[in-house]
Amino acid sequence: KAGVTQTPRYLIKTRGQQVTLSCSPISGHRSVSWYQQTPGQGLQFLFEYFSETQRNKGNFPGRFSGRQFSNSRSEMNVSTLELGDSALYLCASSLEGFLDEQFFGPGTRLTVL
Amino acid sequence: GENVEQHPSTLSVQEGDSAVIKCTYSDSASNYFPWYKQELGKGPQLIIDIRSNVGEKKDQRIAVTLNKTAKHFSLHITETQPEDSAVYFCAAISPGGGNKLTFGTGTQLKVEL
Numbered sequence: 001k002a003g004v005t006q007t008p009r010y011l012i013k014t015r016g017q018q019v020t021l022s023c024s025p026i027s028g029h030r031s032v033s034w035y036q037q038t039p040g041q042g043l044q045f046l047f048e049y050f051s052e053t054q055r056n057k058g059n060f061p062g063r064f065s066g067r068q069f070s071n072s073r074s075e076m077n078v079s080t081l082e083l084g085d086s087a088l089y090l091c092a093s094s095l096e097g098f099l100d101e102q103f104f105g106p107g108t109r110l111t112v113l
Numbered sequence: 114g115e116n117v118e119q120h121p122s123t124l125s126v127q128e129g130d131s132a133v134i135k136c137t138y139s140d141s142a143s144n145y146f147p148w149y150k151q152e153l154g155k156g157p158q159l160i161i162d163i164r165s166n167v168g169e170k171k172d173q174r175i176a177v178t179l180n181k182t183a184k185h186f187s188l189h190i191t192e193t194q195p196e197d198s199a200v201y202f203c204a205a206i207s208p209g210g211g212n213k214l215t216f217g218t219g220t221q222l223k224v225e226l
Contacts, residue, residue, distance in 0.1 A: 004156070033214070043157070043202060043216040056213055059114075090156050098212045099145055104156030 002026065004093050004105035012111045018079040021108045025072050025093030031055075032074040033102070034066060037088040046089075049074050050097065078110075086112045115140040115207040119217025126193050127225055134220045136203035137185040145206040146186050148177060151219075152199045160201075161188070193224045 005024045013019050025032050033048040045058040049068035066076040088107040094100040116139040126132050144165040149157035163170045163177045170177050179186040203217040
């Protein structure tokens with residue numbers, strides 16, 4: 001069974017730009033969650049989507065947004081990029097939510113110059 | 114919100130020795146505690162988890178213990194092997210305000226030959 005895929009794997013942007021990252025969950029998984037990983041802050045939860053609705057949200061500013069499509073694929077968007085947004089963005093999918101095993105993708109490495 | 118502390122940040126052991134990583138959490142309502150292993154260039158992978166109604170769980174060389182009264186849980190790896198070298202993260206699920214997943218800061222485990 002194919003794992004979680006994320007595209008692109010690497011991205012370089014400049015301050016003020018916006019970026020969209022994509023995540024394709026494991027077939028049959030309805031929950032998709034997003035995380036930001038940095039050396040300083042570690043792994044931080046961004047948001048979770050289930051059945052095209054945002055079900056949970058972490059403590060990130062409104063510049064970070066996401067959506068989920070009817071096929072469970074998800075995208076996250078970061079607008080008005082800041083240098084501090086440079087990070088590895090991880091997506092994870094599970095059958096129904098956090099109490100099920102989370103399967104992580106390899107991440108998208110975003111560099112903001 | 115939930116706060117998860119993890120110690121130590123780095124751990125070096127000789128092959129065959131045991132390794133112990135400890136985490137404490139703040140929200141007494143947290144009810145699910147997964148552990149993840151992250152290898153270089155990959156997303157985290159669930160290695161074991163424990164729910165709040167269980168005190169201990171074991172899977173081959175890996176075990177997790179939970180002390181709800183003290184609000185701490187630990188990962189135990191016995192007979193360590195070089196392939197156990199990775200970063201390990203503990204996490205806690207807090208149901209307050211919807212399920213939220215909070216990670217510890219990670220432990221870099223190095224198993225030396």
